Amino acid sequence: MSEPMHVVALAGGVGGARLALGLARTLPPGALTVIVNTGDDFELYGLHISPDLDTVTYTLAGLVNPDPGWGLAGDTFACLEMIGRYGEDTWFRLGDRDMATHILRTAALRRGETLTEITARLAAALGVRTKILPMTDDPVATMIITANGEKLEFQDYFVRRRWQPVVRSVVYEGAEVARLPKTVQEAVKSANAIVIAPSNPILSIDPILAVPGMRELIADADVPRIAVSPIVGGKAIKGPAAKLMREMGMEPAPAAIAAHYNGLIDGLVFDIEDEGEKENIEASGISTLVTDTIMRTDEDKIRLAAEILDWIGGIRE
Amino acid sequence: MSEPMHVVALAGGVGGARLALGLARTLPPGALTVIVNTGDDFELYGLHISPDLDTVTYTLAGLVNPDPGWGLAGDTFACLEMIGRYGEDTWFRLGDRDMATHILRTAALRRGETLTEITARLAAALGVRTKILPMTDDPVATMIITANGEKLEFQDYFVRRRWQPVVRSVVYEGAEVARLPKTVQEAVKSANAIVIAPSNPILSIDPILAVPGMRELIADADVPRIAVSPIVGGKAIKGPAAKLMREMGMEPAPAAIAAHYNGLIDGLVFDIEDEGEKENIEASGISTLVTDTIMRTDEDKIRLAAEILDWIGGIRE
Numbered sequence: 001m002s003e004p005m006h007v008v009a010l011a012g013g014v015g016g017a018r019l020a021l022g023l024a025r026t027l028p029p030g031a032l033t034v035i036v037n038t039g040d041d042f043e044l045y046g047l048h049i050s051p052d053l054d055t056v057t058y059t060l061a062g063l064v065n066p067d068p069g070w071g072l073a074g075d076t077f078a079c080l081e082m083i084g085r086y087g088e089d090t091w092f093r094l095g096d097r098d099m100a101t102h103i104l105r106t107a108a109l110r111r112g113e114t115l116t117e118i119t120a121r122l123a124a125a126l127g128v129r130t131k132i133l134p135m136t137d138d139p140v141a142t143m144i145i146t147a148n149g150e151k152l153e154f155q156d157y158f159v160r161r162r163w164q165p166v167v168r169s170v171v172y173e174g175a176e177v178a179r180l181p182k183t184v185q186e187a188v189k190s191a192n193a194i195v196i197a198p199s200n201p202i203l204s205i206d207p208i209l210a211v212p213g214m215r216e217l218i219a220d221a222d223v224p225r226i227a228v229s230p231i232v233g234g235k236a237i238k239g240p241a242a243k244l245m246r247e248m249g250m251e252p253a254p255a256a257i258a259a260h261y262n263g264l265i266d267g268l269v270f271d272i273e274d275e276g277e278k279e280n281i282e283a284s285g286i287s288t289l290v291t292d293t294i295m296r297t298d299e300d301k302i303r304l305a306a307e308i309l310d311w312i313g314g315i316r317e
Numbered sequence: 318m319s320e321p322m323h324v325v326a327l328a329g330g331v332g333g334a335r336l337a338l339g340l341a342r343t344l345p346p347g348a349l350t351v352i353v354n355t356g357d358d359f360e361l362y363g364l365h366i367s368p369d370l371d372t373v374t375y376t377l378a379g380l381v382n383p384d385p386g387w388g389l390a391g392d393t394f395a396c397l398e399m400i401g402r403y404g405e406d407t408w409f410r411l412g413d414r415d416m417a418t419h420i421l422r423t424a425a426l427r428r429g430e431t432l433t434e435i436t437a438r439l440a441a442a443l444g445v446r447t448k449i450l451p452m453t454d455d456p457v458a459t460m461i462i463t464a465n466g467e468k469l470e471f472q473d474y475f476v477r478r479r480w481q482p483v484v485r486s487v488v489y490e491g492a493e494v495a496r497l498p499k500t501v502q503e504a505v506k507s508a509n510a511i512v513i514a515p516s517n518p519i520l521s522i523d524p525i526l527a528v529p530g531m532r533e534l535i536a537d538a539d540v541p542r543i544a545v546s547p548i549v550g551g552k553a554i555k556g557p558a559a560k561l562m563r564e565m566g567m568e569p570a571p572a573a574i575a576a577h578y579n580g581l582i583d584g585l586v587f588d589i590e591d592e593g594e595k596e597n598i599e600a601s602g603i604s605t606l607v608t609d610t611i612m613r614t615d616e617d618k619i620r621l622a623a624e625i626l627d628w629i630g631g632i633r634e
Contacts, residue, residue: 046424076395082417086442096413100399103420107363125403 005031007309008191012037012204013052014069014238015230016197017059018295022305023195024060024130025298033131033187034060037199038115039142039172039207040154044092045083047102048109051155052204053119053134054101061126069238072097091160116181133187135208138178142207145169147247154203163240167247170202175210180217188217193312196227198293200241201260202248209264218264224315226267226308229254232293233273253277258286267315269293269308287315322348324626325508329354329521330369331386331555332547333514334376335612339622340512341377341447342615350448350504351377354516355432356459356489356524357471361409362400364419365426368472369521370436370451371418378443386555389414408477433498450504452525455495459524462486464564471520480557484564487519492527497534505534510629513544515610517558518577519565526581535581541632543584543625546571549610550590570594575603584632586610586625604632 007027009020011034020034037052051070058064058072065071075095084090094102101122108118114137123132144157147166157163188194199205209215218225231252236242242252250256254270254277261268267287270277275290282288289311295301324344326337328351337351354369368387375381375389382388392412401407411419418439425435431454440449461474464483474482505511516522526532535542548569553559559569567573571587571594578585584604587594592607599605606628612618 045420046427047420072399076393076413078393078413079396079416079420082389082414083421086417086421086439088421096393096395096416097399099396099413099416099420100403103362103364103396103416104400104403104405110363122403 006187006191007032007193007195008187009034009195009197010199010205010208011035011052011056011197012199013040013055015295016052016199016204017056017064018069018301019195019197019228019305020056020130021059021298022295022301022303023309025302026305026309029129030131033133033191035133035135035184035187035208037204037207038134038136039140039175039203039210040158041139042141042153042155044094044102044155045088046106047099048106049092049094049102050105050115050119050134053115053132054098056132057101057119057123057126057128060128060130060132061123063126071095092155114181116183131183131187133181133184135180135184135214136178136211137181138174140175140178140207140211141173142203143171143173145171158203158240163243167244169248170206172207172210175207176212178211180211180213184211185213185217188214188221191221192223193309194218194221194223194225195308195312196225196261196265198228198230198237200230200236200239200244201257202244203240215264224267224312225265226269226287226289226312226315227257227261227265228293228304228308229257229268229270229274231257231274232271237294255281255284258284267312269304269311323504323508324349324510324512325504326351326512326514327516327522327525328352328369328373328514329516330357330372332612333369333516333521334373334381335386335618336512336514336545336622337373337447338376338615339612339618339620340626342619343622343626346446347448350450350508352450352452352501352504352525354521354524355451355453356457356492356520356527357475358456359458359470359472361411361419361472362405363423364416365423366409366411366419367422367432367436367451370432370449371415373449374418374436374440374443374445377440377445377447377449380443388412409472431498433500448500448504450498450501452497452501452531453495453528454498455491457492457495457524457528458490459520460488460490462488475520475557480560484561486565487523489524489527492524493529495528497528497530501528502530502534505531505538508538509540510626511535511538511540511542512625512629513542513578513582515545515547515554517547517553517556517561518574519561520557532581541584541629542582543586543604543606543629543632544574544578544582545610545621545625546574546585546587546591548574548591549588554611572598572601575601584629586621586628 144152
């Protein structure tokens with residue numbers, strides 16, 4: 001098989017967006033579709049915020065703030081400061097230009113547009129040619145159950161409490177009745193390869209898999225399906241993945257990622273730092289690509305994406 | 318009668334806000350209530366914008382952009398630029414900090430708060446001690462019928478077309494079923510003096526008077542009631558008042574202002590440039606205060622307000 005013509009990636013925020021950029025720059029224009037987690041979506045100041053959709057869109061538009069990897073580069077915070085002056089909490093850092101996205105998305109939703117339609121329109125206006133698809137147009141809320149039984153909204157756990165609470169379990173409220181959009185179904189069905197990005201498996205990828213029909217579509221797909229491990233040397237590249245896996249009884253290591261995606265992947269990409277796990281993982285019938293998975297520069301992203309695309313073709317041959 | 322303890326002012330945007338500032342700085346704290354036009358309110362990007370309420374609030378908070386007299390001083394436009402990048406019209410100049418007001422107002426309205434409640438909360442957060450009351454909590458839309466029969470929304474006429482279309486008539490859609498808030502009724506009933514600010518009579522004051530019950534409340538009020546002419550030397554101090562009066566068959570002059578408010582005022586304040594009209598206006602039973610009515614600096618506003626308050630006490634003695 002030659003280089004795949006249509007790659008579908010499943011992604012959350014920063015890590016997923018970084019690999020998506022690499023794939024978009026490596027594949028021909030229009031050959032990539034990214035299916036994005038919306039379980040982190042929430043309402044703030046009456047605005048509908050879709051953090052992962054925005055991170056993927058801004059990244060692919062070349063507008064993202066490189067550090068921390070979300071928000072718009074060079075954005076200012078005058079609006080948020082004024083919101084603070086009015087006495088509101090301002091722990092979620094929304095920039096002025098970022099605010100435009102939330103304002104227009106909210107207005108469009110109220111007019112009856114779907115999140116899928118709005119996302120496509122906003123991304124197109126920013127010159128993005130990759131298809132960015134929300135996992136569903138229905139509300140799904142990732143909720144965190146802490147060790148002491150508290151139930152926290154995702155952003156409360158993730159941003160306000162800086163993922164410090166110990167997690168007992170994670171639930172995806174609304175997922176059981178959420179509908180998988182036709183666009184997502186068609187994308188997965190027409191894919192020549194499926195890539196699960198190095199996003200948090202529990203917080204970013206599992207919500208996508210929780211939308212009824214999604215897991216089955218991937219399980220049944222007769223194309224190479226691979227995941228990229230977000231864990232390197234027992235640590236998350238970014239965010240709470242390692243801490244969370246440990247709290248939920250999983251060892252933070254590529255083998256646990258492979259086990260977590262059991263039945264959904266044919267191959268796993270993981271870091272040379274974890275080379276020792278290669279044999280063990282391959283023994284479970286999973287192909288492996290061991291390489292440098294840290295994506296700092298755009299060159300890193302493109303290099304990793306190109307390696308993955310090269311390797312993918314051989315997985316099921 | 319000594320200095321009135323409770324003054325009620327009727328106001329539109331810039332001119333009304335300027336006199337309100339003068340009155341607020343001259344009267345004891347809390348002795349002023351401003352009833353503000355909401356006929357210019359409109360929705361943009363899904364946000365509820367109340368231009369006159371904001372102009373009055375920002376002015377009284379000492380935050381207004383002195384030139385042009387609306388918006389926030391030193392505001393930036395990053396959000397609006399991004400909205401433009403998304404392909405939306407950006408002819409209405411909303412600043413980043415200003416946007417905070419619209420976002421929080423819209424969120425509160427959707428939660429079921431009244432415009433009266435929200436306005437009070439936002440003004441209090443900015444340290445304003447003057448009561449600022451919307452003329453109604455119900456939707457009223459000032460619509461412009463042009464000479465060639467077009468019907469324009471207010472901001473389309475006023476901002477986008479820079480009040481260039483010739484006006485045949487003005488209607489206040491929704492006014493006939495709008496309810497006068499209890500707060501407004503109580504303010505007018507408890508007033509020791511009523512001041513109609515130098516706002517556009519047709520575009521800013523008449524919408525307030527069009528709310529059922531308002532005109533009667535003022536007509537029946539047994540306290541000094543005065544207006545300040547927004548016309549000086551045949552021209553409007555700011556905006557389209559003179560042009561509009563002419564187009565609607567009124568001569569732009571203090572006498573026409575006095576006639577327009579017939580039955581509602583006992584006195585008229587107008588500029589020394591129009592001193593020649595004094596006799597004529599007094600012959601119609603209206604007291605006059607002829608003075609410098611141009612308010613450039615805060616000192617001008619305070620001086621004019623103090624003169625008016627001094628003079629008001631003697632009007633019905």
